[in-house]
Amino acid sequence: MDFKHDTLLPDLDPLDQLSPTQSVTPAKLSRKRKHSTYTEHNSDDDQHHDHDGFGPSRRQRPPGAKRACNQCRQQKLKCNVSEDPWRDCDRCTKHSLRCEITADFKRIGKRSQQAELEKTNRLLADQVQQLSRELAVYRSRGAEFELYKDYSHRAPIEHDPALTSGPQSMAQADESHDAALLLNLKQGHDISGPVGRAGPAIPQRKLGEVYLHPETIQQLWDEYYNNYHIFLPVLDPEVDTPDLIFDHSEFLFWTVIFIASRHFQQDATLLLRLLPAYKDMINETISRPPTNHFIVKALCLTCYWPPPVSSTTADMTFTWSGTMMKFAMQLGLHRPSHAMDFSRTRVQLREEDIHDRLKTWAICNLVAQNISTGYGQPPETVYDSTLTAIQPNGKYAHLHTRLEIEKLANKIAMEIYSTKQQGLAGMEENHINIRANIIAQELANINDIINPITHLYTAAVNVHLRLFVFFDDPASPPYQLNLNELYNAASEFLKATFNTGVSLQHMPNYIYQMMLAAAVALLKLLHSFFAEFVDREGGEDLFWETIKAIREMSVKTNDLPQRLAEVFAQMWQVDTERLESEVASNGTKSSDVPGASLTLKRRNRMSMSLVFDSIWRWKDEIDGKLRAEKLETAVQNPTSPQASQHRHSFSNGRRPSNMMDENTTLPGMTSFGGFGGLTLGGTNDLAYANSYEFFDPVGWYLDGLFESSGMGYGTA
Template sequence: MDGHSITGAASASLSPTSPVSARHGLGSAIKRKRSIGGLDSSPGSGIGMDDDQSLLEPEKKRQPGVKRACNECRQQKLRCDVVQDPFQSCSRCNRLKLECKIESNFKRVGKRSKHAEMEKEIDRLRRNMQQAKAQGYVMEEDDDMTPQLQSPVANSAYSHTRNPSLMGSDEAVNSLLTLKRGGSYSIPTHYAYELETVRLTEQDVNGLFQEFFAYYHPFLPFLNPEQSPDLYFQQHALLFWSIVAIAARRYPARPSILHELAGGPLHRLLWSTVGDVPNSYFVVKALCLICTWPLPTSTTTADPSHILCGVMMKAATGIGLHRPNHTQDFSRVSVELNKDQLHDRVTTWAVCNIVAQSIGTGYGQPASTLYDWTLAIRPGEDGPFTLSPELEARLRVERFCDKVSKEMYSNASDPRGVAGDEHRAMLMRVYRREYQELQASILSQRLSPIVEVHLRAAAIHMRLAGFFDSSATPGYMDDLMGLWRAVSGFLDLLFQDSNHQILRFATNYIQQMLVAAGFALLKLLRSFFAKTTVDFERGRSLFHKTIQAIRKTSVVDNDLQWRLAELMVQMWNGARVDSTAHHDRDPTEIDDSLQLKVRCRHSMSLVFDSIWRWREEYQAQGRGTLDSLKQATNPDSANESSASSTHLDSTLMPQQNNVTSFIAGNGALTPNAHSTINAGANSMLTGIGYGSDSNYDFFDPQTWMVEGLLDFNYSLPAPLEGM
C-alpha cells in the first residue's frame, strides 16, 4: 500500500460523517503513544509536526531537545513556559513566587491523599491542644496571631486552683531542691480517656471494665471479656462509655463517675450518635447495654428506654444483622465475614431481640422483636448460628413471653386489646402446659440462676392475666392461686443468699418484675383471697422483703425504684387502716374487687392501675402527707399518715420467731390480724371508678407520683448495700 492510500484512509477516518467513536479513537491512540514515550508536551516545546503525521510515521524519532514542564506546573497539570537552556523560571512560578525547577524523578501527589494527611495532622494537633488545656495550659496569641501554649504557672488562677502539680522552670528547680532535701513531689495525673468533663485514668478504666465483666456481663453475655478497653473505645466511643457508665453504678473506688456521666456528657453523646443515623454494628451493641441498664431517672416520662429500643432494632435491621450471612445486601461494598464474625453478629441479633422483648414486657408495650430463621432453634447443630446455652435459654423464655403478650393482650376485636374471658381462660390452659415443658427443659440444663430468674419472671407475666378475670370466670380461684405461686416462687428465688448479687446488679427488667410482684402481693393480701386460701404471715413477710429488695435495687437517692417502694408502703398502711372499718363482711365472699381498671398495659397494667388508685383514693383523700415520703417508711406503721413511722434499717424484715414481738412493738397489727383484714367495697384496693374528674393531662399514671402534681423535695438516705 502506498503513501497516498494511507493518507486517504486516515482522511476518511476523520471525515465529519464518520462515527464519533472512530474520530475520537485516533486521539486516544495519540495520547497512548505519548504516554508510552514518557514525554509530556508543553507550549513552546518545539513539537511542530502534525499529530496525524506523527502517528503515521512512528519510525521517525522525536527531536532530542524536547522541553518539559517544571515540577509546580506538572503538579497542577498546567501549561509551562520554562526555558531550560539557559534556564529561566516560568511566568507562573515568578508570579506566585514559587521555586521553579525540573526534576526527572518528580511524581505528582494526589490532592485527596494529601488533604487526608493534612486532616489527620490537624486532628492530631487539636487533640494535643485539648490535652494540654486539660492539664492546665492556657492559649495565648503572639503578635502574628499564632496560638501559643503558655505554662499554667504564668496564670495564677491555674497554678493554684486548676492543677497545682503542673510546674514551670522555677518550680521545677524548687522541686528538685525539695527532692534533694528529702521532700516529696506529686507526679501529674495522666488521664487516658475523657468525655467532656469526665476524665478517667487507665487504672480507673481497667477497674471499671473488670467490674462490668464480673457482675453485669453475665446478664447479657455477648461481649468479649478478653478484648482491651482501648479496642472497645476504637470500635465506638458510645460502646466504651456505656460500659463505663454501667460498671460505675456501684463502683466503690470512684462512686461519683455515674453522677458525672449521667449529668449530661453521656446523654449528649448518646443522642448525638442517634441523631447521626447510626449504621455501626458497635452502636447497636451499645444500645443493647443502655436499654438493659438505663441511666437512673426519677420519672417514667424521662426514661427513653422504649424509644432507644426502637432505634436499636431499626439500626440492627438497617445494617443487616437479621441476615448476617447476606450482609453485603445492606452495604455499599462487598462484605466477607469469617466464622467468628458471623457468629458474633448472630449473637448480637439474638441479644437485640432478648432486650427488645424485655423492654416490651417490662413497660407494658408491644415488643418490636423479629424471631425469624436466623434465630431458629437448631438442636444438635454446631455452627456460627448456634448460640451459647445461656443465650439460647433466654431466647426461648422471651419467645414464650412474646407469645403470651400477642395472644392475651393483642386482641384486634377489643378496643383495649385484651382477649375475652373465655378465650383467655383457654389460652391460660394452653400456655400453662407449654410453660411447664419449657421449665422442665431449661432446668434440666442446670444453667445459671439468672436464667431461672427470667424463667420465673415469665410465669408472673403469664399469670398476671388473672387480674383481668371476673369472679364468674371458670377457674377464677385457680388462676389466683397460680399467680400466688408464681409470685412467691419468683421472690423466694431472688431472696436466696446465693442470689444476692442478682438483686445488687439487677437489670431494669428484673427491677420492673420485682415491682410487679410487690403490687401483686399487696393486692392479693388485701382481698378476700388472703382470708381462706394462703398463709397471710408468709405473704406479709414476703412483702416486707420485697420492699427492702426494691430499695436495694435503687442506684441513686430518690430514683424511681425508691419512690415506688415508698408509694407501695403507703398503700399497704392505708389499706390496713381502711380495712378495719369493714370487719362485718363475710370473709368467704368472692367479689370483683381484684379486677383492674387500667387494662391497656399488658401484664404491667397491675402496676399502673395500683398507682392510679393510690392517687385517686389515697392521696386525694388527704390520708398522708408529702413529708411521709421523705424517708424510708415502715410498712407496718401504726399512724395512718405514716408521718411518724420509723426507718426500715432493722425492722423491715423481721425473722419468723420475732414476728409477734415486731407487731406488738409498733402497734400496727395483732397476731390474729390476718383473720380480720378485709377489703371493703370502698377501700383503696377495690374496683371503684376513678372519680368524676376526667381532665387528666398526663398519659403515664406514674408521672402523677413522681412529677409536677406532687412537690417531692426529697433528702433520702443512701440506698442500702448488700442483702
C-alpha cells in the same frame, strides 16, 4: 549576606545557580524590579523555613520593601497593592475582599496549629490544678509523703535530660517529675520508696468534663464483667478489652463505663458526673445512621440498664429499644452472613464476625422482649429463621435457652393478653385457660436446667403469665385456682431474685419491673378474700423484703425505684388500716367478697396493667392523706414495716375488731377496685386523644401533673 542590586550573585555555589528557585534576573529588568525579585525570593524562603520550624525566625524587612496584602499572602499569590498612596490590589477589588497589611499576620495553617497548642496547654493546666488540689487535700489530712527517700543514693538514670542538658532542660525535667508524683498520688500508688523518672504519659479517656485514668477504666471494666455481664453477655471477656472496644465504638466503651459506675464503690459520684455527657452521646448517636453493629450492642446495654429518671414520662428506654431493633435491621444483623446486601461498600466478613453479628441479633430480640414485657407494650421482636442457627449444644447455648424463654413471653403477650384485652365469651375463657396451662408446662420444662439466672428469667415469665388472672371473671370456676397460681409464681420469683448469688443492686431494669409487679400482686392478694387461704404474715415479710430490695436498686436519689417503692409501701399501710377500720365498725370487710378488691380498671398494659392501675389509685386515694409531705420528701424518710402499728397482729387475714376507731378511716377510700370511673371534669378542653401521656399515667401521677391539667375523677 547583603545582596547588591546590580550584581548577579557571583559568590553563589554552582548548585545554587542551577536551582530553579535561584533564577538569574534578566538584564533588561530595572534595578527596582531586580531588588523586588530578590526581596520576594528571600521573603518566601524565610516563610518556608518558618513554617517548617527548622529555620530562623522571620527577618526584619528593610524599609521601603514591597509587601503583599494579607489576602494574597494567605493564598501565596502575586499582589500589586500600593501602600503610599494606598490602593487596593486588583484581586481584592475583584473579589470584594478587605485589602490590608498587618505586621503580625500569620497564615491560617500556623494559626490553627498555635490554637491547638494553646488548647492542649489549657487542658494540661486544668489537670495539674486538679491534681494539685488533691495533693493539698492529702497533705491536710496529715499524711506524710517521703517523696525523695533515698533519692541521693540512686544511680543516675541513663540518658536523663536533666543530667546532660542546661538549666532549662533541668527545669522541664523537674516539672515532669512533679507531675508524675501528682499522678501517682491520684492513682493511689505507694510513693514512699525510691522515685524514678516518669515514663511516657498514658492516654486518658475523657467524656464531658470527666477524665478517667487507665487504672480506673480497668477497675470499671472488671466491675462490669463481675456483676453485670452475667445477665446480658454482649461482650466477650476474653477478647473485648477497654482499648479494643474504644477503637470499635466510643459509644459502646462509655456505655460499659456508665453501667459499671452505677454502684462503683471507689467513686460513688462518678455516675452522676457522667450522666449529662452520656445522655448527650446517646442523643447524638441515635440521631444519625449507624456505622457498625457495635452501636447496636451499646443500645442493648443502655436499654437493659438505662440512665436513672424520676418519672416515666422522662424514660426513653422503650423508644431506644425500637431504635435498637431498627438499627440492627438497617445493618443487616437479621441476615448476619449477607452484610453486603445492606452496605454500599464491599464487606469481607470472617467467620467470627458472622458469629458476633448473629449473637448481637439474638441479644437484640432478648432485650426488645424484656422491654416490651416490663413496659406493658406489644413486643417488637423478630423471631425469624436466623435465630434457629443458635443451637442448644452450640457455642451460644445459653442464648438458646434465653430465646426459648422469651419466645414464650411473646406467645403470652400475643395469645393471652391481646385476646383478653378485647373481652371474651365463656367458651373462649376456657380456651385461654387451657393455653395458659400449656405455656406454663413449657416453662416448667425449660426450668429443668439448673442455672440460677435461667431460673430467674423463667420465674419472671411465669409471673408475666399468671398476672392474667386479674382479667378473669371472678365467677369463673378456675378463678381462685388461678389466684393461687399467681401467689405461688410471685413468691417463687421474688425468692429467686434473692438467691441468684448476684447483688440485687446489679439486676437489670427488667428484673426490677417484674419485682415491682410481683410485689403489687402480693399487695392486692393479701388485702383481699384470698388472704384467708395463705400464710399472710409470710407474704407480708416477703413484700417488705421486696420493697427494701427495690430501694437498694436505686442509683440516684428520688429515681423511680425509690419513688415507686415508697408508693406501694404507703398503699400497704393504708389498705391494712382500711380493713381494720371496716372490721372495727361493722365486723365485715369489703374484701370478703370474691373479686371485689381484685378488679382492674386499666386493662391495656398487658401484665403491667396491675402496676399502672395501682399507681392511679394511689394518687387518687392515698397521696397526701397518709403522709403530708410530697413524694420527693417522703423517699428521704421512707415508710417502713415498723411504722405500721398493726404488723403481726393478724392471723390468716383476720383482724382484731378493736384496733381503730371508725373516725380514723381515710376519706374517699373504697375497695381496691371500686373507686369510680375515670371521667373528664366538666367541659375540659384537654382531650386524652390529643395527649400521649394518657397512656403513661405513672409520669402524670408522680409528677403531680394530673391536677394541673384540669382533669379529675368522677364517681360511678
